[in-house]
Amino acid sequence: MTTSEIAERLGISRGTVSRVLNNHPNVKPETRQKVLDALKELNYTPNETARSLVMKKEFRIAVIVFSKPSFFWAQVENGVNTAKNDLASQGVIVDYFVTDILKPEEQLELIRTLPQKGYHGIAIAPNDPQMLASEIDRLSNSGFPVVIINVEIPTANQLCYIGCDYIQSGILAGELFSRFLPGPSDILVLTLKDSVHSIEQRITGFRKELSQHENLNIKRIERFNRDGSGVYESLIKLLSDMPDFQGIYVSLAALVPTADAVQALNLTPAPVIIGYDLNEDIFMRLKNSSISATICHEPFNQGYFAVKILHRFLDKKIYPSSSLMYNKLEVVVASNAKYYMNETLQTELFREI
Amino acid sequence: MTTSEIAERLGISRGTVSRVLNNHPNVKPETRQKVLDALKELNYTPNETARSLVMKKEFRIAVIVFSKPSFFWAQVENGVNTAKNDLASQGVIVDYFVTDILKPEEQLELIRTLPQKGYHGIAIAPNDPQMLASEIDRLSNSGFPVVIINVEIPTANQLCYIGCDYIQSGILAGELFSRFLPGPSDILVLTLKDSVHSIEQRITGFRKELSQHENLNIKRIERFNRDGSGVYESLIKLLSDMPDFQGIYVSLAALVPTADAVQALNLTPAPVIIGYDLNEDIFMRLKNSSISATICHEPFNQGYFAVKILHRFLDKKIYPSSSLMYNKLEVVVASNAKYYMNETLQTELFREI
DNA sequence: CTGAAAGCGCTTACAG
DNA sequence: CTGAAAGCGCTTACAG
Numbered sequence: 030m031t032t033s034e035i036a037e038r039l040g041i042s043r044g045t046v047s048r049v050l051n052n053h054p055n056v057k058p059e060t061r062q063k064v065l066d067a068l069k070e071l072n073y074t075p076n077e078t079a080r081s082l083v084m085k086k087e088f089r090i091a092v093i094v095f096s097k098p099s100f101f102w103a104q105v106e107n108g109v110n111t112a113k114n115d116l117a118s119q120g121v122i123v124d125y126f127v128t129d130i131l132k133p134e135e136q137l138e139l140i141r142t143l144p145q146k147g148y149h150g151i152a153i154a155p156n157d158p159q160m161l162a163s164e165i166d167r168l169s170n171s172g173f174p175v176v177i178i179n180v181e182i183p184t185a186n187q188l189c190y191i192g193c194d195y196i197q198s199g200i201l202a203g204e205l206f207s208r209f210l211p212g213p214s215d216i217l218v219l220t221l222k223d224s225v226h227s228i229e230q231r232i233t234g235f236r237k238e239l240s241q242h243e244n245l246n247i248k249r250i251e252r253f254n255r256d257g258s259g260v261y262e263s264l265i266k267l268l269s270d271m272p273d274f275q276g277i278y279v280s281l282a283a284l285v286p287t288a289d290a291v292q293a294l295n296l297t298p299a300p301v302i303i304g305y306d307l308n309e310d311i312f313m314r315l316k317n318s319s320i321s322a323t324i325c326h327e328p329f330n331q332g333y334f335a336v337k338i339l340h341r342f343l344d345k346k347i348y349p350s351s352s353l354m355y356n357k358l359e360v361v362v363a364s365n366a367k368y369y370m371n372e373t374l375q376t377e378l379f380r381e382i
Numbered sequence: 383m384t385t386s387e388i389a390e391r392l393g394i395s396r397g398t399v400s401r402v403l404n405n406h407p408n409v410k411p412e413t414r415q416k417v418l419d420a421l422k423e424l425n426y427t428p429n430e431t432a433r434s435l436v437m438k439k440e441f442r443i444a445v446i447v448f449s450k451p452s453f454f455w456a457q458v459e460n461g462v463n464t465a466k467n468d469l470a471s472q473g474v475i476v477d478y479f480v481t482d483i484l485k486p487e488e489q490l491e492l493i494r495t496l497p498q499k500g501y502h503g504i505a506i507a508p509n510d511p512q513m514l515a516s517e518i519d520r521l522s523n524s525g526f527p528v529v530i531i532n533v534e535i536p537t538a539n540q541l542c543y544i545g546c547d548y549i550q551s552g553i554l555a556g557e558l559f560s561r562f563l564p565g566p567s568d569i570l571v572l573t574l575k576d577s578v579h580s581i582e583q584r585i586t587g588f589r590k591e592l593s594q595h596e597n598l599n600i601k602r603i604e605r606f607n608r609d610g611s612g613v614y615e616s617l618i619k620l621l622s623d624m625p626d627f628q629g630i631y632v633s634l635a636a637l638v639p640t641a642d643a644v645q646a647l648n649l650t651p652a653p654v655i656i657g658y659d660l661n662e663d664i665f666m667r668l669k670n671s672s673i674s675a676t677i678c679h680e681p682f683n684q685g686y687f688a689v690k691i692l693h694r695f696l697d698k699k700i701y702p703s704s705s706l707m708y709n710k711l712e713v714v715v716a717s718n719a720k721y722y723m724n725e726t727l728q729t730e731l732f733r734e735i
Numbered sequence: 736c737t738g739a740a741a742g743c744g745c746t747t748a749c750a751g
Numbered sequence: 752c753t754g755a756a757a758g759c760g761c762t763t764a765c766a767g
Contacts, residue, residue: 031760042738049760055736059552077471079760082431083743115468193729201717208715209561209672226650238717247647321561334727341731349728357721360713362553362561364591374544374680374687377703378694384744395754436759462748596741676757 030073039067058189060336061086061299087120088343089148090336093139094178095156095257097130098282098333100308101328105154108332111379112340120216121340121360124148133157138271144173149343152191152335158226161185174342176335179326180227186344189349191327191335192278193356195227199234200278201358202303205322207227207242211300213276215248219260221281224251231280248274252276257283272296279304284311288319307361315363323366327356329375383426392420414580415474430603434590442501446492447531448509450483450609451635454681455659457725458507461685464697464732465693473695486510493517497526497698502531505529505688509577511543514538527695528689532679533580534706541695542702543617544688545657546663546679546709548580550585551644554711558675560595562654567628568601570620570653574611574634575605584633601627617643625649632657637664641672660714660722668716676719680709682728 031351032050036043042059048056049377056064062142067073092109094102105310107123127134133156140151141164151168151253155161162185165175168272169186177185181194218235221228239245251267260283268274268290275299284304291299302319304311314320334354341347361369385403389396394413401409402417409417419428419480446461449454459478466476486509491505493664494517504521508514508530518528522539532545561571564691571588576580592598604620606613613636621627621643630653632640637657644652654674657664667673687707694700714722 032762033760043761044739044763045737048737051762053763057736060736076435076760078431078435080742080762081471082429082435082744082745082759083761083763085743112671118434119471120431156495197717202717204715204717209564211562211564330727334730337731351726354726354730355721356727357725358718360656360715360718362554364557364558365713366551369709372710373704373707374709375685377687378690379706385746386744396745396752397747397755400744401753404746406747413752429744432759433746434759435743435761436745436747438759533759 031076032069035064035071035073038071039063039358044107044213050363053282059144067224073247075177083211085120086344087122088150088340088341089122090137090339091143091148091151092335093128093136093151093153094330095127095128095133095154098306098308101306102127102154104328105332107376107379108329108334109336110332111329111376112333112336114379116336116340119340119344121336123336128156130156133369137161137164137179140168140175142369144168150174150176150188150339152178152181152339155182155207158182163327172249174339176339178335178345188354189338189352189354191331191338191354191356193345193358195230196198196234196237196354197355198305198324198326198358199231199236200238201234201324201360202231202278202280203238203242203245204362205303205324206245206278206301207238210245210275212275213244213246216276216278217274217288218247218250218278219253219281219283220250220252223255227256228280235278237271245276253281253283255281257286261286265293268296274300276303282306284320284323284373285314288314292319307366308372312366312370315361315366318363322360322362325359325361325369327359329372330356333375383424384429388417388420388424391424392416395422395629396651397635416521417638421676423493438473439697440475441503441693442475442477443637443692444477444479444492444496444501444504445685445688446479446481446504446506448481448483448486448507449490451659451661453715454508454659455480458685460725460729461682461687462689463685464682464729465516465686465689466648467732469693472693472697474689476689477681481509483509487490487515489514490517493528498522503529503541503692504525505531505692507532508535511535527692529692531684533687539620540705542691542705542707544684544707546693546708546711548583550708551585551592551658551677551711552680553591554587554677554713555584555590555631555633556588556595556598558656558713559654560596560633562656562674563598563628563630566597566599566654568599568626569631570591570602570627571631572634572636572640573603573605574608576608578608581633588633598629606634606636608634610634610639612642614639618646621647621649627650627653629654629656635659637673637676638667641667644711645672648716660719662723665719665723668714671716675715678712678722680712680713683709686728 032043032046036046049061166186174188177187177190303322305324385396385399389399402414519539527541530540530543656675658677
């Protein structure tokens with residue numbers, strides 16, 4: 030079924046058929062109806078290839094992330110690149126920006142200027158949610174789509190959030206401790222000095238879950254800087270004085286120094302250590318059992334779907350089915366860690382030629 | 383950069399440029415070289431949209447699975463449909479066939495006839511690997527691509543296998559028991575009467591892992607039919623006489639009757655039950671803790687990537703980077719099960735309009 | 736309101 | 752060996 034065939038049957042020109050297809054105003058109502066009927070009856074579906082050839086639709090999408098931890102964002106970037114690759118033949122241009130984690134104002138500058146530079150949509154991992162919220166609102170209200178990834182800004186007006194449910198990810202950590210520690214156990218919690226919403230939510234979820242398990246008790250909470258500096262030294266000191274923890278919950282990005290401190294003190298039995306994310310260093314420590322489990326959040330898919338969902342909105346005005354698109358919470362232990370290190374299937378299609 | 387621009391610069395016709403692009407024989411070597419150089423220098427990339435419009439490339443792909451367990455294959459089908467949707471505008475037609483699990487010869491019939499019916503590639507989940515192996519070889523040797531999903535046929539000549547590493551999935555189950563059961567523990571293993579390669583491999587991996595953990599001991603092995611019939615009754619009888627298992631490893635599809643038998647006997651402390659796959663019934667039993675964990679194998683992605691990898695091969699003659707594309711082994715417990723029930727991100731893009 | 740025409744970037748018989 | 756031309760299915764100024 031082509032527009033020409035439809036036109037011929039109806040004794041009109043294919044231009045007119047095309048006009049009703051594209052909702053152009055100037056078509057006589059009766060003609061429009063006649064065409065609409067024929068379209069339906071003959072079950073016409075437009076040839077998107079021809080359409081995009083002639084329309085030369087071009088969508089420019091910007092993805093903005095911050096710089097640390099780089100191993101995590103590298104996985105997100107793989108996802109972005111795979112989506113870019115998928116869509117390259119459909120006139121989609123994707124540019125990836127990495128801003129300095131210590132200069133959150135760089136992100137503000139980017140989202141202010143990018144729309145004027147010809148971009149049609151932005152996916153951003155907010156470095157400083159506070160700073161960005163009102164600008165994101167302004168963009169969204171002007172009809173410019175913004176997808177927020179990885180760090181939720183609940184109050185922002187956005188196309189959708191793609192990332193994890195941090196409360197649930199704290200709950201999951203709590204459940205894992207409850208399974209790994211059947212007996213009465215004291216737990217040390219490592220968290221941030223700063224008030225960072227996502228990390229606070231992890232702790233909230235963790236406490237909630239622990240309240241279900243009478244045998245688990247948070248005995249102590251230690252706070253650290255965002256960059257995880259000083260974790261090793263502090264733990265060496267703390268655990269020398271107070272070695273008797275059965276579990277350590279690492280809610281910030283500090284699994285490696287935590288495991289290393291425990292290792293250095295040669296505590297026996299070694300406490301169960303559970304935290305988040307995965308890189309080469311964490312992988313090794315899962316393998317030698319100094320870390321029991323780590324929780325991952327589909328970094329590849331965060332990047333991949335951010336681009337895909339933006340493109341679909343731009344191209345077809347389809348809104349995501351929910352404004353909160355939560356990714357999976359992935360339980361990674363020694364025996365399945367390799368799959369999360371190099372996501373075989375996920376990254377395969379990016380490898381062209 | 384278009385072929386016309388290249389042609390103009392070189393003072394030749396775009397037809398000739400196109401001929402070298404497509405490796406047509408009749409081009410004077412010098413001309414060919416001149417064009418090749420220009421292409422490289424100007425960094426030409428063909429407009430795939432225009433190309434596919436004129437070439438009217440059409441690829442017909444068949445996906446063949448068997449009928450049980452239907453909840454598992456429904457997830458695979460979601461993946462197939464998402465890929466189909468992705469590729470619809472590129473002239474790809476995907477048909478999905480479900481054969482009766484009790485009539486493996488239906489699969490043989492299909493792979494014999496489909497190539498003549500205009501299909502260009504097949505993805506198949508072998509119901510009876512033995513029966514299919516030689517026909518798959520014949521097809522592959524004649525240049526017809528076959529992707530095997532879910533059930534490995536190591537000896538077959540195939541484009542690739544997409545599915546899990548069953549040995550590793552047994553190892554992972556073993557590791558989970560070792561974490562959930564820190565003390566000396568006796569384990570009951572449920573497996574098949576029939577010799578089914580994948581299930582045997584699970585047991586092999588499981589034994590291998592348990593040999594690393596002195597506290598874990600396989601005290602008994604029980605064998606059942608493929609359909610899992612009689613599991614409930616047998617366990618009621620067995621566990622009444624011998625209640626003292628700390629763990630039950632369910633290597634066949636029988637998590638639900640296993641959990642229900644344990645529940646009915648009201649064993650305390652309840653044994654740790656670990657098995658495979660996820661459906662509504664298993665989900666409920668994870669939630670009420672009668673099942674401790676289940677291992678999943680990316681069913682959505684098995685379907686999705688089977689189609690994508692076949693299409694890429696057909697379209698661009700790109701071979702998968704490995705002939706064994708192992709999917710992830712996913713650890714699913716109560717707190718992350720919902721993500722694996724309805725894969726939010728994965729299925730989102732299939733929802734058009 | 737509508738038809739005829741040009742054109743998107745590419746490929747491939749058809750002549751020569 | 753190569754150019755000129757037709758055509759893939761569609762859209763959109765341009766006339767009328």
